[in-house]
Amino acid sequence: MRKLIAVASLALAACATAPDPIAPKVKITPLGSHDGEFCPFDRALVFEDPDGTRILYDAGRTVRGPNDPRLGRIDAVLVSHVHGDHLGDIIQPSANAGTCPKGDFSVNVTPNSNSVNIVLGKQAPLIVGGEMHSFFQAKVRSLGGDPSRLVRLVRFGAQTTVGKVIVASVPAVHSNGLPPAFLPPEQAKMFEGGLTAYVGPPGGFVLRFSNGLTAYLSGDTGITAEQDLVVRGHYKANLVVMNIGGFPFTTGPAEAAYVVNDLVRPASVIASHANEPATVGGTLTPTSRTAAFRQAAKMPVHVPLSGKTMEFDGSGRCTAGC
Ligand SMILES: [Zn+2]
Numbered sequence: 226m227r228k229l230i231a232v233a234s235l236a237l238a239a240c241a242t243a244p245d246p247i248a249p250k251v252k253i254t255p256l257g258s259h260d261g262e263f264c265p266f267d268r269a270l271v272f273e274d275p276d277g278t279r280i281l282y283d284a285g286r287t288v289r290g291p292n293d294p295r296l297g298r299i300d301a302v303l304v305s306h307v308h309g310d311h312l313g314d315i316i317q318p319s320a321n322a323g324t325c326p327k328g329d330f331s332v333n334v335t336p337n338s339n340s341v342n343i344v345l346g347k348q349a350p351l352i353v354g355g356e357m358h359s360f361f362q363a364k365v366r367s368l369g370g371d372p373s374r375l376v377r378l379v380r381f382g383a384q385t386t387v388g389k390v391i392v393a394s395v396p397a398v399h400s401n402g403l404p405p406a407f408l409p410p411e412q413a414k415m416f417e418g419g420l421t422a423y424v425g426p427p428g429g430f431v432l433r434f435s436n437g438l439t440a441y442l443s444g445d446t447g448i449t450a451e452q453d454l455v456v457r458g459h460y461k462a463n464l465v466v467m468n469i470g471g472f473p474f475t476t477g478p479a480e481a482a483y484v485v486n487d488l489v490r491p492a493s494v495i496a497s498h499a500n501e502p503a504t505v506g507g508t509l510t511p512t513s514r515t516a517a518f519r520q521a522a523k524m525p526v527h528v529p530l531s532g533k534t535m536e537f538d539g540s541g542r543c544t545a546g547c
Contacts, residue, residue: 249275249436250536250544253495256295257531258287258317263496263503263515264325266310267531270442270466270495271296274434278388281349282430282442282466283311284340286330287531290316291346295532299347301377301387304340305444306401306427307357313339314406326502335406336413337368345370350377352385354394355401355425367409381428389435394428395455397446399475401427431460437539440464441489445475445498452488463541465491469518470500478514482521492541493525504528 251274257267268285281288281296282303288296305311315330316339323329334342341364344351351361353376362372379385384393402421405413416422429444441452441462456462465485471477475498476484485494496503496515503515507530510516519526527535527547535546 245538246544248538250538251275251434251436251438251440252534252536253529254295254534255529255531256281256284256288256293257529258323258328258330259321259325260532261507261530262325262505263499263509263528263530264328265500265502266328266330267529268311268498270497270529271299272390272432272434272440274388274390274436276389276435278390280387280390280392280432281343283444284313284343285311286313286316286328286339288313288316288339288343289320290334290339291343296343296347299343299349301349301392302340302344302347302351303392303430303442304351304353304357305397305429305442306355306399307360307403307407307424308401308445309404309406311340311445312407313342314404325504336408336410337364338407341365341368344375348375350375350387352377352379352387352392352430354378354380354428357401357424360403360422360424364407381426391433393431393433393460395431395441395460396449396451397427397429397444398449399427399445399447401425431456431462433460434539438464438537438541440466440537441491442466443468443476443484443497445470447476448480448484448488452484457489462489463492464495464537465489465493466495466497467518468498469496469514470498471514474500478518478521481518486521486523491524493527493537493543494522495527495529495535497529504530
């Protein structure tokens with residue numbers, strides 16, 4: 226009898242920790258430059274709430290414009306900052322153009338930008354912080370869109386909702402000069418000699434989904450005190466999408482590992498912005514930066530393979546596709 230009780234309580238304990246197959250999940254799909262790989266310029270992710278709301282984060286260079294068939298319906302477009310690899314200055318002419326180490330990004334989409342083209346094509350609002358909204362409102366207006374509907378300002382401390390998803394703005398410490406290529410030619414002329422236009426600070430985001438999943442999207446940043454005090458302390462993020470690119474731009478594997486291990490402490494992490502061809506045939510290269518980060522992090526680190534959908538439960542655990 227005692228043995229039976231022990232078996233029963235073991236089974237109960239197993240139930241308590243096993244993923245619940247019918248609990249609602251958030252689907253996260255990386256839209257990178259090459260199917261099934263994690264390549265140097267991959268930043269874009271599509272988040273799908275259990276209520277069907279779909280949010281695109283940092284389209285960058287790897288989403289092939291508003292007609293990229295991988296996008297589907299899009300309800301909001303997030304841009305962390307205006308550098309070309311995030312806002313999108315150039316894109317691929319076709320799926321998988323070039324190689325993973327050296328993608329073919331021969332289609333120039335300035336001065337509009339890839340993100341604004343997607344906002345107009347999908348009629349989905351752009352969500353930005355800093356001083357970026359006034360620049361984007363003028364751009365959307367100049368391209369025939371409705372700026373009051375298609376550009377939403379959310380500065381640090383504030384939040385907005387898209388469907389059932391709460392989108393909050395959090396700081397990133399980086400830079401955010403607008404490359405002159407995104408300006409009309411007559412304005413671009415004023416920024417010769419390496420100057421960029423001021424559009425306020427860069428940012429990151431916290432997304433709280435209807436199943437409880439709370440994802441911190443770092444944007445481009447170094448280590449910041451807010452990752453501890455705000456992202457963990459207030460928002461209690463249980464999933465982190467972390468920039469691991471390193472020298473000379475942002476946190477590298479060691480700094481990013483400190484952020485997730487000691488500051489945010491989520492249940493799991495998706496590596497981002499590796500600035501390297503991290504995989505070959507979908508397998509992580511052992512000498513890659515991404516592998517070093519995965520080694521240094523204390524929680525599971527998932528590699529965003531382009532086109533491969535991952536599913537997360539409300540506690541930040543990957544339950545499928547990882
Ligand atoms: Zn970047």
